[in-house]
Amino acid sequence: MTDVCDVKKRIESATNALTTGRPALIVSGADDQEVADVLIPAALASPRWTAWAVRYTSGLLCAAMRSTRADELELPAMVRGNGSSTTTPAFGVGVDAVAGVGTGISATDRSRTARVLASPQTRPVDLTRPGHVLPLRTASRGVLERRNSAEAAVDLCEIAGLSPVALTATLLGDDGTLLQGTELAAFAQVHGVPVVQVQDVVHYRLHHGDGHVGRVRQTATRIVDVPDRCLRVVDFYDELTGAHHTAFLGSTTPAAASTTPAAAPTVYIVFECSHRDPLAPDCGCRREFETRRIRIAAEGGIIVYLRSNPRPANQYTVQGHELAQGSISSILTHLGFTTVIVSGWPGDQHPTSARALDLTPTVRNPAYKTAASL
Template sequence: MTDVCDVKKRIESATNALATGRPALIVSGADDQEVADVLIPAALAGPRWTAWAVRYTSGLLCAAMRSTRADELELPAMVRGNGSSTTTPAFGVGVDAVAGVGTGISATDRSRTARVLASPQTRPVDLTRPGHVLPLRTASRGVLERRNSAEAAVDLCEIAGLSPVALTATLLGDDGTLLQGTELAAFAQVHSVPAVQVQDVVHYRLHHGDGHVGRVRQTATRIVDLPDRCMRVVDFDDELTGAHHTAFIGSTTPAAAPTVYIVFECSHRDPLAPDCGCRQEFETRRTRIAAEGGIIVYLRSNPRPANQYTVQGHELAQGSISSILTHLGFTTVIVSGWPGDQHPTSARALHLTPTVRNPAYKIAASL
């Protein structure tokens, strides 16, 4: 299982850097085939870090943005028919900013173009074509739709509270080869640049949301009268999948480390209905939490097609559960029926971390 504390630290380090306009590294690939991309938030791009990026990369600076935004700016794929790849984003037509640039190639000019691309006020007429910054058309659902460093860069900018446009380029050594392994780690340390894995961004999106909205949103709280006691019931909307989940809470407080039972809905979609197929399982769990304390997390089906995501169903469920429990204020729980476990009846300790939130969400590009 992913070490959530380490992921939290890496994401926090990267988002703190990005929120001040400093770069971060996004690493993809296995240990012996790593590829590291420099990421500068386009909204805060300036000559200093843009020149630094040109110095230590291929120099081919791309502005990664969601394909929907690229369409709004009339930045089609450079090659027709290459806009819907399942594995890589498509290059768009290169651009420069209309105003405030010279030849377009300098670090000053390219950082200006990046900021223009990041501004929500920018319209197609504010850009000239062709130019010196290449748009990268990324998937609309980010790393959860396409697990790629460009998608991770866009997602990370949004998590940091910035416009979802990222200036990126591939990190290279002085001999022109990819920096990997110990050389990559040494580079990050020497330049004090935080590094995250693409999988870190995937994990964050699954468990915490996109930085703007959380993974789940509480919609209602009510008290249900049951034969032997009243029980607090909290309903949640899953902002990622569109599903509606419910937590049934016994005599439990966040200070304790309660047992959490996971129950998946059956076709009746109501565990309290007399003819519900999961009623027996639910009643067994309910009786136990009434006597001993604890929580039942009742997960309903994902109404959206599973092929919209690069993650498996049990990963989507794991993110929903941890987000619900975090929202309720719990930090440590014992989970019975954790999705994806080889032994579904076994229990495991789950340590939860609060969602990273940048208070300066949606920092506007400084033009």
């Protein structure tokens, strides 16, 4: 299971660095298969950090961006038919900025080109082809569509509130080999560069959204009269999957739940059946729902009723229970809870067991920062 606290610390450390224009490292693979990529936010690329990236990498600097943005800038894949790979991004035609560069190869020139690529005002005529910065065409849904360091770099820029374009290059040692394990950790410590795993970005996207919008959006609140009690009902739209979920709240309030750990309410997870309405008399999941409803009426608590994902499961790099976990935590965070006890957590080997869930908010950068002064 992912260590949520460690993930929060790593993401927060990386986004704090990126918002000041400093680099971070994104690591993919495990053990002796590790590959670390330097990430510099293209919107804030400076000659200093671009030169640093050239010094400690292969020097092949790429500008990772969504394939949709690459299309807008008329940056097709170098190799025809390579734009739909399920495992790797496609290299685009190399570019330089039209204005403000010399030969295009210097750190000053490449940082300028990176900032031009990151600016939403940039148009195809603002770029010359070929050039010295290679676009990387990444998946439109980021790491949730293709689990790759380039997708993670773009997602992380967006999470930090920056333009979703990342200047990247693979980190190498002085002997030209990949830095891994203890050598990689030592490099990060010496240079004061935060390290993030691709899986960390996947976890953030699942539970917190993409930096622009949260994972879920509240759509309606109402009171439903049921035997013995009125329940507050809150409907949500899942921005990632397109599903509609509902939370039923008993007497528990977020304020009461946050006072002491002992006050943490119990959350019961119920998945929809074919009828898709737990309050309907002939609903197949009514018995389970009624059992939970009676309990929250007497003891307080929440029922989270999850509906099916209307989009094909093969669109995502994660399993169905992981998508459900992200929906649940995002719904509860939206409702104001910080600590809860969950019964029926998706993916548990023992679905009737309960687990504590820490919902402490993590990175929040509502402002969307565009390219630095060009």
